Amino acid sequence: MHQVATDALVLHAFDYRESSRIVRLATHDLGIISVIARGTRSPKSKMGSSLDLFTSGVAHVRVHATRDLHTLAGFDGTRGRPELAASLARFRAASALAELCLRFGREDDGGIVHAAITQVLDVLGAAEGLAVATVALSGAWRLVAEIGFAPSLTECASCHAPLPPTDAVTFSHRAGGALCATCARQARGGRTLPADARRTLVAWLESDIAADVAPLENDAAVRAHQRLLREFIEEHVGDGRPLRAFVSWEEALYGAPVAAP
Ligand SMILES: [Zn+2]
Numbered sequence: 001m002h003q004v005a006t007d008a009l010v011l012h013a014f015d016y017r018e019s020s021r022i023v024r025l026a027t028h029d030l031g032i033i034s035v036i037a038r039g040t041r042s043p044k045s046k047m048g049s050s051l052d053l054f055t056s057g058v059a060h061v062r063v064h065a066t067r068d069l070h071t072l073a074g075f076d077g078t079r080g081r082p083e084l085a086a087s088l089a090r091f092r093a094a095s096a097l098a099e100l101c102l103r104f105g106r107e108d109d110g111g112i113v114h115a116a117i118t119q120v121l122d123v124l125g126a127a128e129g130l131a132v133a134t135v136a137l138s139g140a141w142r143l144v145a146e147i148g149f150a151p152s153l154t155e156c157a158s159c160h161a162p163l164p165p166t167d168a169v170t171f172s173h174r175a176g177g178a179l180c181a182t183c184a185r186q187a188r189g190g191r192t193l194p195a196d197a198r199r200t201l202v203a204w205l206e207s208d209i210a211a212d213v214a215p216l217e218n219d220a221a222v223r224a225h226q227r228l229l230r231e232f233i234e235e236h237v238g239d240g241r242p243l244r245a246f247v248s249w250e251e252a253l254y255g256a257p258v259a260a261p
Contacts (some may be wrong), residue, residue: 015041100140104147105147151177157176159182174189197225226250
């Protein structure tokens, strides 16, 4: 067992037994980890009050080599993100992004998820209107790409033939991206990806997360992109568990009643 001090972001936390919490962190040095924070539910606990959702800080982690639950010895919060909880739209989008990190993330990822999610949440915290969903969607695709699952969009995912940018194509989640007409005929499943939606995806994947992204034009475009992203995540995570935060983010656009966070 050794202790590591690393930049970290709180992605998820839940109560454990009478006085502790289990916290899931995206970290720079250790990747996505689960830690137990003992005694943090006591009102006197300094650490407990700094472990709010989406807070950045320095985590002092006692690493257990043989277990996947480590111990959080301390957490020095450096940046809370109350602006995410202040807006239901931002909070739902941030929760969907956190779920994506937790589902895809792993230990010892070289800090890529921590760097990407921190940057996306900072941009999301200042977004308004349709930019909220747009920032979250573009950030989610950047995360997917950072983790190594970038979809093929400008050439066929199967035969690598170039795809003219003005063509509608078939997007096959299983094949990992867009298909040319010949490969699309041989592939089962897949959905049509219009040329403008493909251009948007290419722009998101080529952009820096912090760069300005042009907001999607309406809720219908947001819904179509959310569905495409969810299906892609489901295909490549493949463990069959529902993406609860992601689905609740999607349903919010349909006006379904939801409780405040
Ligand atoms: Zn092809």
